[in-house]
Each structure stands twice: as structure tokens, then as C-alpha cells.
Amino acid sequence: MSNIIGIVDYGIAGNLYSIQKAIEQAGGLVKIISNEQDFYIVDKIVLPGVGSFKDAMIRFSKDNFLEILKTSIAIKPTLGICLGMQLLCKFGFEHGKTDGLGMISGEVQPLLIDEKLPHMGFNKICVIKPNKLLKGIENEEFYFMHSYEVINLDNVIATTKYADRSFVSAILKDNIYGVQFHPEKSKEPGIQLFRNFISLGE
Known part of the structure; x- marks a missing residue:
């Protein structure tokens, strides 16, 4: 059974190759997704x-x-x-209101804090x-930049x-995980x- 981790390259994700290196260090096999056909090759998506x-x-x-990405994430x-x-x-409010992928119910607003x-x-x-994603690392510190x-x-x-503010740092809906920090x-x-993510479904 294959377990290829596909990292979506959409041109502005500056952390793409550092993620690739970290996933490979965790024992994963990586495919950079740069066209529609690549979505059919991979088993998981980052x-x-x-x-x-x-x-x-x-x-x-x-x-x-857009459509193949949403279909694959689903x-x-x-x-x-x-x-x-x-x-x-569903929405983001950076430089005006913009539709997101709509895969989860949240919206993205400025972090209002003094x-x-x-x-x-x-x-x-x-x-x-x-x-499963955070198993064994529940009390750890992670790197944030947002x-x-x-x-x-x-x-x-x-x-x-x-x-004085608590914000969402990780989400899970069905097969979809999200983290606000940079693993x-x-x-x-x-x-x-990343090891936990690689092992999902095993």
C-alpha cells in the first residue's frame, strides 16, 4: 500500500521545502503537487x-x-x-473579504490583541x-508566526x-486537520x- 504525502505548490507557500525536509525526516515519501494530475498520485495532502x-x-x-484541490481534500x-x-x-478578511476553500466552518480575522x-x-x-495528530505531543511547544x-x-x-487571548491552534473535521503553528x-x-500524520489510517 502506498503512502505518498503530497505537498501543494501554489507559488506563494514559502515553507514548502522545509515541510518536505521535515516530512522526509519523519520517514515520509513526498510528492510536490504542481499540476492537477499530481493529486491522483498522492494518498495524503499537506x-x-x-x-x-x-x-x-x-x-x-x-x-x-480550485476544484481538484477541494475534491481531493474532501x-x-x-x-x-x-x-x-x-x-x-469559508472566508478570510485579509485585504478585504475573500472566499476560502469552505472545507470547515470558520472564518479568518485579524488577531485582536494588545x-x-x-x-x-x-x-x-x-x-x-x-x-491522532497530536498524540504524544499534547504538552509540547510549537513555533508560531501569524x-x-x-x-x-x-x-x-x-x-x-x-x-490574555486564547486562539485556535489546531482543528479537526472528519479527515481534515489544521494547525496554526509551523511543525x-x-x-x-x-x-x-508529521510521523503521526504519516501513520493516519494504518
Whole structure:
């Protein structure tokens, strides 16, 4: 049985190759998804992301990725990372309201807090619903770098506190996971998260 992890390359995801390296370090076999046909080859999907919600959605439309991406996410184990998690939502409000992929019920709003932004550096997660992705790393710190948060969500599995505000740091809906942090920059806990993702379904 194959277990190929496909990382979606949509042109603006600056963390793509660091994710590839981390997944390979975790023992995974990686395929970079750069065209529609690649979606049929892979068994799991990673949606990376660094940058603007609006720019990412424009790029999906230009690359004709949108429908095949949504169809693939609906049926294959998927992990959205940082912006990649945010793109799974219905709407984003960065540079105006933009439709997201609509795979989960949340929307993406600015992180409203009287503290330095972006929220950057290592911070602890608080797992509020046991799950396979975060198994064994429930009390670890992960690397964050973001100024927006996912809100109005029913599928929260972990939160994180920054100053006086708790925000969503991980979600799960059916086969779709999302993390607001960067596991590829989170040392051994991040590698273990990728091991857990690779082993889903085994």
C-alpha cells in the first residue's frame, strides 16, 4: 500500500521545502503537487502557507487548482499548516473579504490583541480534544508566526494562549486537520506530528 504525502505548490507557500525536509525526516515519501494530475498520485495532502489569504485564493483560481484541490481534500487525509489551515475556512478578511476553500466552518480575522504582532516564537498548545495528530505531543511547544486567527469554528482540538487571548491552534473535521503553528520549525515535536500524520489510517 502506498503512502505518498503530497505537498501543494501554489507559488506563494514559502515553507514548502522545509515541510518536505521535515516530512522526509519523519520517514515520509513526498510528492510536490504542481499540476492537477499530481493529486491522483498522492494518498495524503499537506496544504502549506506563508503569505496572504487573498493572494493564495487568487493563485488557486489562476492555476485551475480550485476544484481538484477541494475534491481531493474532501476524500484524503489533509493537513493545513498556518495559512494552509486558514485557507480551509469559508472566508478570510485579509485585504478585504475573500472566499476560502469552505472545507470547515470558520472564518479568518485579524488577531485582536494588545501585544506585539505577529505572534512569533515558541508557545504551548492546550489539547481540548484527544486526536491522532497530536498524540504524544499534547504538552509540547510549537513555533508560531501569524497575525490572523480562525474564529467561529466548531472543530477545535487545541488552543494556545498569547498574552490574555486564547486562539485556535489546531482543528479537526472528519479527515481534515489544521494547525496554526509551523511543525516544520518546531524541532522534534514537529517531526513527531508529521510521523503521526504519516501513520493516519494504518
